[in-house]
Amino acid sequence: MPKVTIDGKIIDVPAGTLIVEAAKPVGSHIPVFCYHPKMAPAGMCRMCLVQVGMPKMDPATKQPVVDENGQPVINWMPKLQTGCTTVVSEGMVVHTTTPQVAEARRSILEFLLTSHPLDCPVCDKGGECPLQDHTLHYGPGNTRFYVESKFHNDKAVPLSPLIMLDRERCIQCGRCVRFQDEIAGEPSLGLADRGRGLEVTTFDDPPFNSNFSGNTIDICPVGALTSRDFRFTARVFELNDYPSVCQQCAVGCNVYLGTRDNLIRRVTPRQNEAVNEVWLCDKGRLEHHYAHSPERVTTPMIRAESDLTPVSWYEALNFVANRIRPTLGESGKSMAGLAGDRLANEDLYLFQKLFREILGSNNLDHRFGWSQWNAGDALVKNFGAGVGTNLGELGKGVTALLLGADPQTEQPVLRLRLSKITRQGATLVVANGRATKLAQYASHKTIYRYGAEAYFVLGLVRAMIDAGLHKSDKANGATEYSAALNLTVAECAAKAEVSADTLKTIGETFAASENGIILFGREFMYAMQRDPAVEAALNALLILSGHFGRKNNGVIALYPRSNSMGALDMGMTPTDGGMPASEMLTKAKLLYVMGADPARENPAFKNPGFMIVQDLFMTATAQKADVVFPASAWAERDGTFTNTERRVQYFARALEPLGQARPDWAIIQELAQQLGAKWTYASAGDVMNEIAQRIPTYAKMTHARLQVNARRRASVQTVGGDAAEPVQMALGELIGVVSGAQWATFSETNADAKFDVKFVQPADSAQATAGVYLAVTRALLDCGALAQYSEIIQTRVPDASVEINSHDAEAWEIANGARVRITFESKPPRALELPARVDGSVPPGVVAVANNLDGTMNLPMGAQVQVTQVQVSQAIAD
Amino acid sequence: MFEGLRALVEGLLTTGKEMVSKPVTYQYPEIKKPVPPRFRGRHELKRHANGLEKCIGCSLCAAACPADAIYVLPAANSDQERYSPGERYAARYEINLLRCIFCGFCEEACPTGAIVLEHDYELAYYDRRSAIITKTQLLVAPPQGEQGTPRDMPDPGNLYAAIPPIKGGVEPVNIVEMAQTQV
Numbered sequence A: 001m002p003k004v005t006i007d008g009k010i011i012d013v014p015a016g017t018l019i020v021e022a023a024k025p026v027g028s029h030i031p032v033f034c035y036h037p038k039m040a041p042a043g044m045c046r047m048c049l050v051q052v053g054m055p056k057m058d059p060a061t062k063q064p065v066v067d068e069n070g071q072p073v074i075n076w077m078p079k080l081q082t083g084c085t086t087v088v089s090e091g092m093v094v095h096t097t098t099p100q101v102a103e104a105r106r107s108i109l110e111f112l113l114t115s116h117p118l119d120c121p122v123c124d125k126g127g128e129c130p131l132q133d134h135t136l137h138y139g140p141g142n143t144r145f146y147v148e149s150k151f152h153n154d155k156a157v158p159l160s161p162l163i164m165l166d167r168e169r170c171i172q173c174g175r176c177v178r179f180q181d182e183i184a185g186e187p188s189l190g191l192a193d194r195g196r197g198l199e200v201t202t203f204d205d206p207p208f209n210s211n212f213s214g215n216t217i218d219i220c221p222v223g224a225l226t227s228r229d230f231r232f233t234a235r236v237f238e239l240n241d242y243p244s245v246c247q248q249c250a251v252g253c254n255v256y257l258g259t260r261d262n263l264i265r266r267v268t269p270r271q272n273e274a275v276n277e278v279w280l281c282d283k284g285r286l287e288h289h290y291a292h293s294p295e296r297v298t299t300p301m302i303r304a305e306s307d308l309t310p311v312s313w314y315e316a317l318n319f320v321a322n323r324i325r326p327t328l329g330e331s332g333k334s335m336a337g338l339a340g341d342r343l344a345n346e347d348l349y350l351f352q353k354l355f356r357e358i359l360g361s362n363n364l365d366h367r368f369g370w371s372q373w374n375a376g377d378a379l380v381k382n383f384g385a386g387v388g389t390n391l392g393e394l395g396k397g398v399t400a401l402l403l404g405a406d407p408q409t410e411q412p413v414l415r416l417r418l419s420k421i422t423r424q425g426a427t428l429v430v431a432n433g434r435a436t437k438l439a440q441y442a443s444h445k446t447i448y449r450y451g452a453e454a455y456f457v458l459g460l461v462r463a464m465i466d467a468g469l470h471k472s473d474k475a476n477g478a479t480e481y482s483a484a485l486n487l488t489v490a491e492c493a494a495k496a497e498v499s500a501d502t503l504k505t506i507g508e509t510f511a512a513s514e515n516g517i518i519l520f521g522r523e524f525m526y527a528m529q530r531d532p533a534v535e536a537a538l539n540a541l542l543i544l545s546g547h548f549g550r551k552n553n554g555v556i557a558l559y560p561r562s563n564s565m566g567a568l569d570m571g572m573t574p575t576d577g578g579m580p581a582s583e584m585l586t587k588a589k590l591l592y593v594m595g596a597d598p599a600r601e602n603p604a605f606k607n608p609g610f611m612i613v614q615d616l617f618m619t620a621t622a623q624k625a626d627v628v629f630p631a632s633a634w635a636e637r638d639g640t641f642t643n644t645e646r647r648v649q650y651f652a653r654a655l656e657p658l659g660q661a662r663p664d665w666a667i668i669q670e671l672a673q674q675l676g677a678k679w680t681y682a683s684a685g686d687v688m689n690e691i692a693q694r695i696p697t698y699a700k701m702t703h704a705r706l707q708v709n710a711r712r713r714a715s716v717q718t719v720g721g722d723a724a725e726p727v728q729m730a731l732g733e734l735i736g737v738v739s740g741a742q743w744a745t746f747s748e749t750n751a752d753a754k755f756d757v758k759f760v761q762p763a764d765s766a767q768a769t770a771g772v773y774l775a776v777t778r779a780l781l782d783c784g785a786l787a788q789y790s791e792i793i794q795t796r797v798p799d800a801s802v803e804i805n806s807h808d809a810e811a812w813e814i815a816n817g818a819r820v821r822i823t824f825e826s827k828p829p830r831a832l833e834l835p836a837r838v839d840g841s842v843p844p845g846v847v848a849v850a851n852n853l854d855g856t857m858n859l860p861m862g863a864q865v866q867v868t869q870v871q872v873s874q875a876i877a878d
Numbered sequence B: 001m002f003e004g005l006r007a008l009v010e011g012l013l014t015t016g017k018e019m020v021s022k023p024v025t026y027q028y029p030e031i032k033k034p035v036p037p038r039f040r041g042r043h044e045l046k047r048h049a050n051g052l053e054k055c056i057g058c059s060l061c062a063a064a065c066p067a068d069a070i071y072v073l074p075a076a077n078s079d080q081e082r083y084s085p086g087e088r089y090a091a092r093y094e095i096n097l098l099r100c101i102f103c104g105f106c107e108e109a110c111p112t113g114a115i116v117l118e119h120d121y122e123l124a125y126y127d128r129r130s131a132i133i134t135k136t137q138l139l140v141a142p143p144q145g146e147q148g149t150p151r152d153m154p155d156p157g158n159l160y161a162a163i164p165p166i167k168g169g170v171e172p173v174n175i176v177e178m179a180q181t182q183v
């Protein structure tokens, strides 16, 4: 570790550290513009100039020369050096405050300001602008240039429906371009021209077509890139920034909800190095608009005669209670509860408590629609990735195996974080039935045959055993297992249609690696539900590789929604013979639907007798309901979500509830009280206290504990005070902030436990042999239950299309863009007509359709269709 | 006895003097006392000589206000519907005169000289709500012969270039000259 002296303070830093980073711990502030700690240095702005000297070496003795006081003699470099590109070395001396440095900073700022419009009063960055702040700290107090002589350029250039570019304000730091290239991996931006004419441009069609474009707004050190959504709705110092958690997917990115006048004006990332670092995807940034949609249901309603009529809460609750009360006790069995897994832990916990303790029914589920694949929770409970695992920091000695997942569209920020781990030295293996974005970054990537997932995993197990890399110390029945596993690697490879060598390499790499993590996604969960052999094989791979029970080891299920994990933890699954979602929709007499919309996905769905719907909108299901309870949006109450990595995170209330809407947990409590329960939860925090007592894995997870590091951002910054938080965020500082708490898995809390391994023969499913297979995928920006109420998201939703492999397209004589009719087996048989997209993302024999777009919304989802056969029957060229 | 007499005479003298001197009271409201030029009364939102609003909706006045009396809701200008020079204008501008302490900080914070505390001090209301004055009440009429806002007009330029020479008024601080004198 080199020892360096910065402003007279001596510090040891790891080799390879840049001067700007080394200066942070000693408290010397080096201003930067183009440097960002999350990206490779570029040295474009020269703001970070510092004076650097090296000890003079005696060529004879190779020892530093010392002066008469015994101090080493310093050879100062003739010119100032950029702190963001200079790596520290032993004995280096750095001065950051000399008059020379101060003069350099002043000159750089003066230079930048010669062509800067200085329209801070109308600039959305004003108040959290590094250029403003640096100018105040280090800049010249006045100008030597005439205002008229300033350089002018285009203002308000729309780069995309989301982002506005002001060319005059751009200081050409290249951060936005580098973010898109290095971090997002979607090189949508470029720098054109030269000198002061250098311009940020986009060459995409549609323009700036990236799922992560919003991040460039945050990291742009000036107001050149601003959000068109937030544009001119508030000054940043007028916002109240409440700490929250994004509700749009299972990553659970930490956000600030910036509110003004009881409206969310913008969503910005809140740093959490274990979850989202400082990034967000565009969906998380923009979907919040649904919270103040005029379409929200704001009063309780009951069906009087044939119409739903607004009534008071008292009437509505009474109506339901009167209906339920006479049947309490005996016919609880015919009541069922379906709850969406975008709801908070507190809601789901009380919901199942209402059913199990008051109504006496175990007919509870959350696995419906997009979430109906949610599987693998037993694996997670036992072998979930050890506490302290940080997916963004995986490096040397870690192999991450990604199975049947497409995080680019389903867990976008996780994709960002995983795509850098190979650069950090980790091994990333991506296996799926089709090509995904993340595969570009993989050390090994492979495409298996959909339906042959079990063979694929068994091949890995076999390869591991063959190489003698398996561990049996924590396994019961390891020897029997390897005897029962009557398949060779080659046989598995043939079934899965991958090369035997690939399978062998992956299996051996994973087993031999010091740490191993398995992440499986929705497409894999579908396979798990169809064939128990898949889960058994994964179980064996985990146990026999010994990759569980510690940090950087174990399994992560990539669930679809913000609280899918929490729903499983809270017991939102049928137990003791309760009905699962698929059954309750037809068999239940009384259905309580909370935050779910079965009628949207299945138009044939009928009101089963008596139906209570608790939602934000008049969903298709709510229109058929007998009672509608208006629920408040997530931003209108507090609570906790458990993300896909089992991290329980607190989100604060940011808005007043709309109309008479109430938090879901409060509605459930009122209903329970009407039915005679003595519940007295005063807040969501009270419910969480009970969860912490009753659910062992959630022990001690009270709101107070989860709120650590999740505080409200001060709305008014001390002008020119110590680097204020938004500026630090823009500069990517505040490194190391982590909040939330991960629950420990069984294998971690019971270090001596042994686990059974059993071989299950894979079923030769139809998909593994049949002709064409329909893969159901997702688009990130969609017409989902909430997204459809966010206009700005709707401007970016892609048109539905069917992806076809070029070989198939040739064989079927389908041109790119032609309309294609696909008929697939389902009950009843169905057909879809969509334009074809021939872009090589699917292998031959597979066609892929995203089922969350206009026209594909009620495409059957996975387990509903036993055999999905597709014939491309008719092609009409455009 | 002399003591008493003296007091009486003195008293009557004072009375007599006051009877002939000019009274200091005004017959308000018939007669209004003129206020000093820098008196800080009710605010006005000023216009440029070409009729555009000076206010660009920047909220700096609201940020400076120690009493939190100002509310600004900005919006974007367009060439077809232009309120002020540049990209942004105040769609709503409200001052709660019951909160305002007439310190003039807003005036000082304003980068365009839009908000000025003027000489109206007759600020009494029958209810609290009407003490919140809106942009329509605050905005002065356009100069004679000029159109009001919004109007169809291309962007006259940035903040400073947008200030046209003022006919017969005091020139705004010319920052070009300021820069020249400092060189």
Ligand code: SF4
Pocket: A116, A117, A118, A119, A120, A121, A123, A124, A125, A126, A127, A129, A130, A131, A132, A169, A221, A222, A223, A224
């Ligand atoms: S980028 Fe910063 S310095 Fe430039 S106008 Fe905007 S707030 Fe002012």
Ligand code: SF4
Pocket: A169, A170, A171, A172, A173, A174, A175, A176, A177, A200, A219, A220, A221, A222, A224, A225
């Ligand atoms: S737009 Fe912003 S981030 Fe991009 S180069 Fe310009 S100043 Fe840098």
Ligand code: SF4
Pocket: A246, A247, A248, A249, A250, A251, A252, A253, A276, A280, A281, A282, A283, A284, A285, A411, A412, A413, A414
């Ligand atoms: S990745 Fe998921 S949690 Fe994060 S911002 Fe996007 S939708 Fe929200």
Ligand code: SF4
Pocket: B054, B055, B056, B057, B058, B059, B060, B061, B062, B072, B090, B106, B109, B110, B111, B112, B113, B114, B115
């Ligand atoms: S009055 Fe002045 S300070 Fe206030 S919003 Fe308008 S321009 Fe800004």
Ligand code: FES
Pocket: A031, A032, A033, A034, A035, A042, A043, A044, A045, A046, A047, A048, A049, A082, A083, A084, A085
């Ligand atoms: S050159 Fe170092 S921060 Fe830009």
